[in-house]
Amino acid sequence: MSQPLVSLTIICYKAEKFIREAVDGALSQTYSPLEIIFSDDNSPDDTFKIIEEATKDYKGPHKIVLNRNEKNLRIGGHISKVWSNIAKGDWIVVSAGDDISLPNRVERLMEFANDHVSLIHHDCISIDENSQIIVDRNNFDYRKCLEVFDKNDIEETIRTGLFVKGATMCLNKKMVDAYGPMNPEVTNEDKVLAYRAQHFGKIIYLDDKLMKYRMHPKSVSYHQDLTIYKSFIFFKVDSAKNFFSVYKQILIDNKILNLSANLLKELENKKRTCNLDLFLYGDAPFKFDYLRDKRFFFKLFARIFLKPILFFKR
Numbered sequence: 001m002s003q004p005l006v007s008l009t010i011i012c013y014k015a016e017k018f019i020r021e022a023v024d025g026a027l028s029q030t031y032s033p034l035e036i037i038f039s040d041d042n043s044p045d046d047t048f049k050i051i052e053e054a055t056k057d058y059k060g061p062h063k064i065v066l067n068r069n070e071k072n073l074r075i076g077g078h079i080s081k082v083w084s085n086i087a088k089g090d091w092i093v094v095s096a097g098d099d100i101s102l103p104n105r106v107e108r109l110m111e112f113a114n115d116h117v118s119l120i121h122h123d124c125i126s127i128d129e130n131s132q133i134i135v136d137r138n139n140f141d142y143r144k145c146l147e148v149f150d151k152n153d154i155e156e157t158i159r160t161g162l163f164v165k166g167a168t169m170c171l172n173k174k175m176v177d178a179y180g181p182m183n184p185e186v187t188n189e190d191k192v193l194a195y196r197a198q199h200f201g202k203i204i205y206l207d208d209k210l211m212k213y214r215m216h217p218k219s220v221s222y223h224q225d226l227t228i229y230k231s232f233i234f235f236k237v238d239s240a241k242n243f244f245s246v247y248k249q250i251l252i253d254n255k256i257l258n259l260s261a262n263l264l265k266e267l268e269n270k271k272r273t274c275n276l277d278l279f280l281y282g283d284a285p286f287k288f289d290y291l292r293d294k295r296f297f298f299k300l301f302a303r304i305f306l307k308p309i310l311f312f313k314r
Helices: 019-027 047-055 074-086 105-110 142-151 154-160 173-179 189-200 220-226 232-257 261-281 288-292 294-313
Strands: 006-012 034-040 063-068 091-096 117-127 169-172 202-214
Touching (some): 006 019, 006 047, 006 074, 006 105, 019 091, 034 074, 047 063, 091 105, 091 173, 105 117, 105 202, 117 189, 154 189, 154 261, 169 173, 169 189, 173 189, 173 232, 189 202, 189 232, 232 261
Parallel strands (some): 006 091, 034 063
Antiparallel strands (some): 091 169
Protein backbone atom coordinates (compact mmCIF):
# COMPACT_ATOMS: atom_id res chain seq x y z
CA MET A 1 0.00 0.00 0.00
CA SER A 2 1.21 3.53 -0.78
CA GLN A 3 2.13 5.79 2.11
CA PRO A 4 -0.07 8.84 2.77
CA LEU A 5 1.30 12.25 1.86
CA VAL A 6 2.25 14.20 5.01
CA SER A 7 2.63 17.96 5.38
CA LEU A 8 5.25 19.00 7.94
CA THR A 9 4.38 22.62 8.71
CA ILE A 10 6.94 24.90 10.34
CA ILE A 11 5.08 27.97 11.60
CA CYS A 12 7.55 30.85 12.08
CA TYR A 13 7.59 34.33 13.54
CA LYS A 14 10.73 36.22 14.60
CA ALA A 15 12.76 33.01 14.80
CA GLU A 16 15.98 34.11 13.08
CA LYS A 17 18.13 32.84 15.97
CA PHE A 18 16.68 29.32 15.84
CA ILE A 19 15.21 28.74 12.39
CA ARG A 20 18.29 27.12 10.82
CA GLU A 21 18.15 24.27 13.36
CA ALA A 22 14.43 23.89 12.64
CA VAL A 23 15.16 23.69 8.90
CA ASP A 24 17.86 21.05 9.43
CA GLY A 25 15.50 18.96 11.56
CA ALA A 26 12.75 19.14 8.95
CA LEU A 27 15.01 18.23 6.02
CA SER A 28 16.42 15.25 7.93
CA GLN A 29 13.07 13.42 8.09
CA THR A 30 13.22 9.75 7.06
CA TYR A 31 9.56 9.55 5.99
CA SER A 32 8.35 9.85 2.41
CA PRO A 33 6.24 11.19 0.71
CA LEU A 34 6.62 14.44 2.63
CA GLU A 35 6.04 18.09 1.82
CA ILE A 36 7.73 20.55 4.16
CA ILE A 37 6.03 23.91 4.44
CA PHE A 38 8.03 26.78 5.92
CA SER A 39 5.64 29.65 6.60
CA ASP A 40 6.72 32.99 8.05
CA ASP A 41 4.17 35.40 9.50
CA ASN A 42 5.76 38.55 8.07
CA SER A 43 8.61 38.60 10.60
CA PRO A 44 10.44 41.93 10.88
CA ASP A 45 13.77 40.08 11.20
CA ASP A 46 15.69 37.77 8.83
CA THR A 47 13.69 34.60 9.53
CA PHE A 48 12.43 34.13 5.97
CA LYS A 49 15.76 35.10 4.38
CA ILE A 50 17.51 32.40 6.41
CA ILE A 51 14.88 29.83 5.36
CA GLU A 52 15.44 30.70 1.70
CA GLU A 53 19.21 30.39 2.02
CA ALA A 54 19.02 27.12 3.99
CA THR A 55 16.71 25.40 1.47
CA LYS A 56 17.85 26.77 -1.90
CA ASP A 57 20.35 23.97 -2.59
CA TYR A 58 18.24 21.12 -1.16
CA LYS A 59 18.26 18.09 -3.47
CA GLY A 60 16.60 15.53 -1.20
CA PRO A 61 13.36 13.56 -1.64
CA HIS A 62 11.03 16.01 0.11
CA LYS A 63 8.98 18.75 -1.55
CA ILE A 64 9.79 22.20 -0.16
CA VAL A 65 7.10 24.89 0.00
CA LEU A 66 7.94 28.43 1.12
CA ASN A 67 5.35 30.98 2.21
CA ARG A 68 5.67 34.47 3.66
CA ASN A 69 2.50 36.28 4.65
CA GLU A 70 2.10 39.77 3.23
CA LYS A 71 0.83 40.95 6.61
CA ASN A 72 1.02 39.49 10.10
CA LEU A 73 -1.95 37.14 10.65
CA ARG A 74 -1.10 36.08 14.23
CA ILE A 75 -1.44 32.48 15.38
CA GLY A 76 -5.10 31.73 14.54
CA GLY A 77 -5.00 33.29 11.10
CA HIS A 78 -1.55 31.95 10.25
CA ILE A 79 -2.14 28.28 11.06
CA SER A 80 -5.55 28.39 9.38
CA LYS A 81 -4.00 29.68 6.15
CA VAL A 82 -1.26 27.05 6.17
CA TRP A 83 -3.35 24.05 7.24
CA SER A 84 -6.48 24.83 5.20
CA ASN A 85 -5.11 26.51 2.07
CA ILE A 86 -1.49 25.44 1.59
CA ALA A 87 -1.04 21.95 3.05
CA LYS A 88 -1.89 19.14 0.62
CA GLY A 89 -1.10 16.18 2.87
CA ASP A 90 -3.51 13.68 4.39
CA TRP A 91 -1.84 14.41 7.72
CA ILE A 92 -0.41 17.66 9.10
CA VAL A 93 2.56 17.52 11.45
CA VAL A 94 2.92 20.70 13.51
CA SER A 95 6.17 22.44 14.38
CA ALA A 96 7.32 25.92 15.37
CA GLY A 97 10.23 27.87 13.99
CA ASP A 98 12.25 27.46 17.18
CA ASP A 99 11.70 23.69 17.66
CA ILE A 100 13.71 20.84 16.17
CA SER A 101 12.08 17.68 14.78
CA LEU A 102 14.18 14.54 15.24
CA PRO A 103 14.77 12.52 12.02
CA ASN A 104 12.29 9.73 12.81
CA ARG A 105 9.48 12.02 14.00
CA VAL A 106 7.13 11.85 11.01
CA GLU A 107 7.89 8.18 10.32
CA ARG A 108 7.03 7.22 13.90
CA LEU A 109 3.80 9.25 13.90
CA MET A 110 2.61 7.63 10.69
CA GLU A 111 2.80 4.18 12.28
CA PHE A 112 -0.37 5.14 14.19
CA ALA A 113 -2.26 7.07 11.51
CA ASN A 114 -5.60 5.76 10.28
CA ASP A 115 -9.05 7.10 9.44
CA HIS A 116 -10.32 6.63 13.00
CA VAL A 117 -7.57 8.79 14.51
CA SER A 118 -8.02 12.55 14.67
CA LEU A 119 -4.85 13.61 16.50
CA ILE A 120 -1.53 12.07 17.52
CA HIS A 121 0.84 13.81 19.90
CA HIS A 122 4.08 12.85 21.58
CA ASP A 123 6.62 13.56 24.27
CA CYS A 124 9.54 15.93 23.67
CA ILE A 125 12.94 17.04 24.95
CA SER A 126 12.88 20.54 26.44
CA ILE A 127 15.80 22.78 25.48
CA ASP A 128 16.78 26.36 26.26
CA GLU A 129 17.72 29.18 23.89
CA ASN A 130 21.23 27.74 23.62
CA SER A 131 19.88 24.28 22.67
CA GLN A 132 20.88 22.84 26.04
CA ILE A 133 18.57 20.24 27.57
CA ILE A 134 16.55 21.50 30.54
CA VAL A 135 13.97 20.05 32.90
CA ASP A 136 10.51 21.41 32.08
CA ARG A 137 8.92 21.32 35.53
CA ASN A 138 5.63 22.59 34.11
CA ASN A 139 5.25 19.83 31.53
CA PHE A 140 2.08 17.79 31.80
CA ASP A 141 1.96 14.04 32.26
CA TYR A 142 0.27 13.41 28.91
CA ARG A 143 -0.44 9.78 29.72
CA LYS A 144 -2.75 10.93 32.50
CA CYS A 145 -4.10 13.61 30.20
CA LEU A 146 -5.06 10.94 27.68
CA GLU A 147 -6.86 8.99 30.39
CA VAL A 148 -8.93 12.09 31.12
CA PHE A 149 -9.79 12.46 27.42
CA ASP A 150 -10.99 8.86 27.38
CA LYS A 151 -13.22 9.41 30.42
CA ASN A 152 -14.47 12.89 29.59
CA ASP A 153 -17.34 13.74 27.34
CA ILE A 154 -16.72 16.63 24.98
CA GLU A 155 -18.46 19.16 27.22
CA GLU A 156 -16.31 18.31 30.24
CA THR A 157 -13.19 18.75 28.12
CA ILE A 158 -14.40 22.22 27.16
CA ARG A 159 -15.31 23.11 30.76
CA THR A 160 -11.92 22.08 32.14
CA GLY A 161 -9.92 23.60 29.28
CA LEU A 162 -8.01 20.36 28.69
CA PHE A 163 -5.41 20.65 25.92
CA VAL A 164 -2.45 18.98 24.26
CA LYS A 165 0.84 20.70 23.44
CA GLY A 166 0.35 22.19 19.98
CA ALA A 167 3.96 21.90 18.82
CA THR A 168 3.88 18.10 19.22
CA MET A 169 0.68 17.42 17.25
CA CYS A 170 -0.06 15.45 14.12
CA LEU A 171 -3.52 16.25 12.74
CA ASN A 172 -5.86 14.34 10.48
CA LYS A 173 -6.47 16.72 7.53
CA LYS A 174 -10.07 15.51 7.32
CA MET A 175 -10.65 16.91 10.81
CA VAL A 176 -9.01 20.22 9.87
CA ASP A 177 -11.21 20.50 6.76
CA ALA A 178 -14.38 19.49 8.61
CA TYR A 179 -14.12 22.42 11.02
CA GLY A 180 -12.52 24.90 8.67
CA PRO A 181 -10.32 27.88 9.62
CA MET A 182 -10.08 29.17 13.19
CA ASN A 183 -11.02 32.73 13.93
CA PRO A 184 -7.88 34.93 13.71
CA GLU A 185 -8.09 35.95 17.38
CA VAL A 186 -7.29 32.43 18.63
CA THR A 187 -3.93 32.15 20.36
CA ASN A 188 -4.64 28.97 22.36
CA GLU A 189 -5.07 26.67 19.37
CA ASP A 190 -4.06 23.79 21.69
CA LYS A 191 -7.43 23.97 23.46
CA VAL A 192 -9.46 24.31 20.28
CA LEU A 193 -7.73 21.35 18.63
CA ALA A 194 -8.18 19.22 21.76
CA TYR A 195 -11.98 19.37 21.83
CA ARG A 196 -12.22 19.23 18.03
CA ALA A 197 -10.07 16.10 17.96
CA GLN A 198 -12.00 14.42 20.76
CA HIS A 199 -15.26 15.07 18.92
CA PHE A 200 -13.92 13.93 15.55
CA GLY A 201 -12.15 10.68 16.42
CA LYS A 202 -9.47 9.02 18.55
CA ILE A 203 -6.57 10.84 20.24
CA ILE A 204 -3.30 8.93 20.56
CA TYR A 205 -0.33 9.83 22.75
CA LEU A 206 3.16 8.43 22.06
CA ASP A 207 5.60 8.27 24.95
CA ASP A 208 8.43 8.93 22.46
CA LYS A 209 10.63 12.03 22.53
CA LEU A 210 10.37 12.99 18.86
CA MET A 211 11.39 16.63 18.94
CA LYS A 212 13.41 19.22 20.83
CA TYR A 213 10.92 21.74 22.22
CA ARG A 214 12.45 25.13 22.93
CA MET A 215 11.66 27.13 26.06
CA HIS A 216 12.97 30.69 25.98
CA PRO A 217 11.80 34.13 27.16
CA LYS A 218 10.43 35.22 23.76
CA SER A 219 8.45 32.08 22.99
CA VAL A 220 4.67 32.12 23.41
CA SER A 221 4.69 28.80 25.26
CA TYR A 222 7.27 30.06 27.76
CA HIS A 223 5.04 32.96 28.74
CA GLN A 224 1.96 30.75 28.98
CA ASP A 225 3.58 27.86 30.89
CA LEU A 226 5.65 29.90 33.37
CA THR A 227 3.32 32.96 33.44
CA ILE A 228 6.29 35.33 33.33
CA TYR A 229 4.78 38.67 32.39
CA LYS A 230 6.04 42.18 32.85
CA SER A 231 3.06 43.17 34.95
CA PHE A 232 -0.12 41.90 36.53
CA ILE A 233 -2.26 44.01 34.21
CA PHE A 234 -0.60 42.63 31.08
CA PHE A 235 -1.30 39.14 32.39
CA LYS A 236 -4.99 39.91 33.04
CA VAL A 237 -5.55 41.47 29.62
CA ASP A 238 -3.62 38.79 27.74
CA SER A 239 -5.43 35.98 29.55
CA ALA A 240 -8.84 37.56 28.95
CA LYS A 241 -8.13 37.92 25.22
CA ASN A 242 -6.87 34.33 24.97
CA PHE A 243 -9.82 32.80 26.79
CA PHE A 244 -12.32 35.01 24.98
CA SER A 245 -10.99 33.86 21.61
CA VAL A 246 -11.31 30.18 22.61
CA TYR A 247 -14.86 30.61 23.92
CA LYS A 248 -15.78 32.45 20.73
CA GLN A 249 -14.33 29.62 18.63
CA ILE A 250 -16.26 27.00 20.62
CA LEU A 251 -19.52 28.85 19.98
CA ILE A 252 -18.67 28.99 16.26
CA ASP A 253 -17.86 25.26 16.24
CA ASN A 254 -21.16 24.49 17.91
CA LYS A 255 -22.72 24.02 14.47
CA ILE A 256 -20.82 20.72 14.47
CA LEU A 257 -20.56 20.02 18.21
CA ASN A 258 -24.25 20.53 19.12
CA LEU A 259 -23.46 21.45 22.72
CA SER A 260 -26.07 21.53 25.49
CA ALA A 261 -27.94 24.72 26.34
CA ASN A 262 -26.40 24.69 29.83
CA LEU A 263 -22.85 24.65 28.50
CA LEU A 264 -23.62 27.35 25.94
CA LYS A 265 -24.95 29.52 28.76
CA GLU A 266 -21.77 28.87 30.77
CA LEU A 267 -19.63 29.89 27.81
CA GLU A 268 -21.59 33.09 27.27
CA ASN A 269 -21.07 33.92 30.96
CA LYS A 270 -17.35 33.23 30.64
CA LYS A 271 -17.19 35.51 27.59
CA ARG A 272 -18.87 38.22 29.67
CA THR A 273 -16.32 37.72 32.44
CA CYS A 274 -13.50 38.15 29.92
CA ASN A 275 -15.15 41.34 28.67
CA LEU A 276 -15.25 42.61 32.25
CA ASP A 277 -11.52 42.02 32.64
CA LEU A 278 -10.82 43.74 29.34
CA PHE A 279 -12.80 46.77 30.54
CA LEU A 280 -11.26 46.87 34.02
CA TYR A 281 -7.67 46.13 33.01
CA GLY A 282 -7.60 47.04 29.32
CA ASP A 283 -9.17 49.59 27.02
CA ALA A 284 -12.51 47.91 26.24
CA PRO A 285 -15.57 50.23 26.46
CA PHE A 286 -17.98 50.24 29.41
CA LYS A 287 -21.32 48.46 28.92
CA PHE A 288 -24.33 49.28 31.08
CA ASP A 289 -25.30 45.61 31.44
CA TYR A 290 -22.16 45.21 33.60
CA LEU A 291 -24.13 46.94 36.39
CA ARG A 292 -26.51 43.97 36.49
CA ASP A 293 -23.66 41.52 36.91
CA LYS A 294 -22.63 40.79 40.52
CA ARG A 295 -19.13 39.96 39.37
CA PHE A 296 -18.66 43.52 38.17
CA PHE A 297 -18.64 44.96 41.67
CA PHE A 298 -16.33 42.28 43.03
CA LYS A 299 -13.95 42.72 40.11
CA LEU A 300 -14.09 46.49 40.47
CA PHE A 301 -13.15 46.12 44.14
CA ALA A 302 -10.32 43.77 43.21
CA ARG A 303 -9.11 46.13 40.48
CA ILE A 304 -8.93 49.11 42.83
CA PHE A 305 -7.79 47.54 46.10
CA LEU A 306 -6.43 44.02 45.61
CA LYS A 307 -4.46 44.42 42.40
CA PRO A 308 -1.79 46.78 43.80
CA ILE A 309 -1.21 44.44 46.77
CA LEU A 310 -0.88 41.39 44.52
CA PHE A 311 1.39 43.24 42.08
CA PHE A 312 3.88 44.43 44.70
CA LYS A 313 3.76 41.08 46.49
CA ARG A 314 4.63 39.37 43.20
